[in-house]
Amino acid sequence: GNSVTQMEGPVTLSEEAFLTINCTYTATGYPSLFWYVQYPGEGLQLLLKATKADDKGSNKGFEATYRKETTSFHLEKGSVQVSDSAVYFCALKEGAQKLVFGQGTRLTINP
Amino acid sequence: GAVVSQHPSWVICKSGTSVKIECRSLDFQATTMFWYRQFPKQSLMLMATSNEGSKATYEQGVEKDKFLINHASLTLSTLTVTSAHPEDSSFYICSASREGGVSNQPQHFGDGTRLSIL
Numbered sequence: 001g002n003s004v005t006q007m008e009g010p011v012t013l014s015e016e017a018f019l020t021i022n023c024t025y026t027a028t029g030y031p032s033l034f035w036y037v038q039y040p041g042e043g044l045q046l047l048l049k050a051t052k053a054d055d056k057g058s059n060k061g062f063e064a065t066y067r068k069e070t071t072s073f074h075l076e077k078g079s080v081q082v083s084d085s086a087v088y089f090c091a092l093k094e095g096a097q098k099l100v101f102g103q104g105t106r107l108t109i110n111p
Numbered sequence: 112g113a114v115v116s117q118h119p120s121w122v123i124c125k126s127g128t129s130v131k132i133e134c135r136s137l138d139f140q141a142t143t144m145f146w147y148r149q150f151p152k153q154s155l156m157l158m159a160t161s162n163e164g165s166k167a168t169y170e171q172g173v174e175k176d177k178f179l180i181n182h183a184s185l186t187l188s189t190l191t192v193t194s195a196h197p198e199d200s201s202f203y204i205c206s207a208s209r210e211g212g213v214s215n216q217p218q219h220f221g222d223g224t225r226l227s228i229l
Contacts, residue, residue, distance in 0.1 A: 034217055043117065043204045043220040044155070089154065099145070099206075099218055103154045 002027045006090050006102035013080055014110050021075040021105050023064075023090035031094040033057075033066055033073040038087045038104070047075075047088070082109045114138050115207050117221030125229055126197060132190045132224045134205030141207035144188035145218060146180060149202040161188050195228045202226075 007022040025033065032051045036044040048057030053068035062077045073090060090102040114137040122130055134144055143162050147155040161167040161182035169175050177199075179191040188207075192199050202225050206218035 032217075036220070041223075041225070043115075043223040044206075045220065046217050049217055093217075098157055098160065101154045104152075106152070 002100045004102035006105050010106040012108045016079045019077040019080045023073045025092050031092040034091045036089040080109050085109045113219040115219045115221040121225045123227045130192045134188045136186045136207045140185040143208045145206045146190050147204045197228045200228045
């Protein structure tokens with residue numbers, strides 16, 4: 001079945017550092033890929049998405065490119081801020097099938 | 112757009128009582144709504160998928176009689192935890208999809224409900 005694997009956290013960085021959170025997936029077809037962010041005590045917010053190979057999703061300085069050849073959708077940001085501290089979930093969805101989440105990566109940014 | 116409101120955000124109640132959680136799509140029609148459970152520092156576990164006007168589809172291992180789901184309109188789904196016990200304490204999150212979940216449109220999530228059973 002479909003699955004998503006994220007790099008294990010927690011990840012701790014200093015403000016203005018470069019961020020990469022790795023995400024790889026396994027799917028039988030051609031899924032859409034998503035990054036969701038969860039701030040403490042809240043639900044999930046869609047951060048960005050990509051629906052086909054080579055698409056790049058971007059939002060709030062975050063980017064991720066749908067790489068079919070490496071089955072990856074790594075999340076990157078050039079300069080993180082304290083306010084980016086949250087849990088990040090990579091997810092995929094294929095047609096009518098349910099949304100499949102990775103295990104989440106907790107990110108802490110220190111000032 | 113695509114705002115999902117979940118209520119209440121936090122509830123504490125005694126063991127044995129039933130608790131109802133509401134999930135509303137405020138600015139779009141949600142043919143399909145989803146209910147998730149999240150344990151501390153873990154990912155989301157899908158409990159059930161509800162389609163407006165029909166019975167919910169429960170994931171394996173989720174008790175239908177324990178977690179009653181009603182999706183009576185295109186903007187409202189409810190989850191009722193019946194005869195709640197301390198092991199039901201958790202963070203429950205709903206989400207809604209515009210297009211019945213069939214397409215690759217994203218799900219939009221509520222802010223979650225923290226349920227604590229004493």
